[in-house]
Amino acid sequence: xxxxxxxNTDHLNRIMETVRREIATPQExxxxxxxxxxxxxxxxxxxxxxxxxKDWQELSLVTLAQGKRKGGPxxxxxxxLASFHYSVNGDDLVLGFDESRVQGKLPSIHHFGxxxxxxxxxxxxxxxxxxxDSDKNIVTDATIDHLTRxxxxxx
Numbered sequence: 001x002x003x004x005x006x007x008n009t010d011h012l013n014r015i016m017e018t019v020r021r022e023i024a025t026p027q028e029x030x031x032x033x034x035x036x037x038x039x040x041x042x043x044x045x046x047x048x049x050x051x052x053x054k055d056w057q058e059l060s061l062v063t064l065a066q067g068k069r070k071g072g073p074x075x076x077x078x079x080x081l082a083s084f085h086y087s088v089n090g091d092d093l094v095l096g097f098d099e100s101r102v103q104g105k106l107p108s109i110h111h112f113g114x115x116x117x118x119x120x121x122x123x124x125x126x127x128x129x130x131x132x133d134s135d136k137n138i139v140t141d142a143t144i145d146h147l148t149r150x151x152x153x154x155x
Contacts (some may be wrong), residue, residue, distance in 0.1 A: 009155070018154050019043040022147065029146045034086035036142040037095050037135055045081050051130030053153050062121060074126060080106050084128075094127060 022029060041051075048056045056073040070078045083101040087094050097107035113125030 006018050014154050015151060018150060019147070020122070022150055028089050029143065030088045030091070032146045033139055034088055034095060036108050036138045038084070038086045040135060040138055041083065041095070041129060045074070045084065045128070048074075050127035051132045051135070052127075053132075053134075056126040057124040062123060074110055074128070080110070086117045 033129055044051065044053070050056060059069075059073055069076050075081055080097065080102045083098040084096070085098055086096075099105055101109060109123060110126050111128045112121045114120075116122040
């Protein structure tokens with residue numbers, strides 16, 4: 001007794017070619033990842049939390065005495081946090097702040113903090129962006145979701 005099995009690899013070849021194209025031109029996938037990371041970071045910013053989920057240091061009494069604030073820490077006018085964005089260029093994904101839209105290097109100053117100088121009390125460090133384990137999971141999930149959508153289109 002003998003069995004003969006034939007495999008038609010056309011579908012597998014189409015799947016492999018689709019995966020090769022996605023790897024060679026990852027802009028759409030990076031856009032999905034960027035959007036997901038942007039949303040997660042935006043939620044943390046809105047809640048006044050750093051990438052690890054810890055609250056940003058409260059505003060000093062000196063800062064509060066100045067009045068005219070749109071919101072809590074890092075939200076005097078809203079311009080700095082509104083400059084947060086992501087962009088995809090080729091195979092590069094950049095997530096950060098557009099410092100050309102805010103005064104000087106304001107996001108960097110707040111991210112790293114400053115020392116006390118003269119009568120200025122300094123600015124406490126308030127991490128604006130990082131890459132915690134939760135963001136690593138977001139990247140994994142966004143990648144899987146994107147590739148699943150792409151592969152489901154292959155017939």
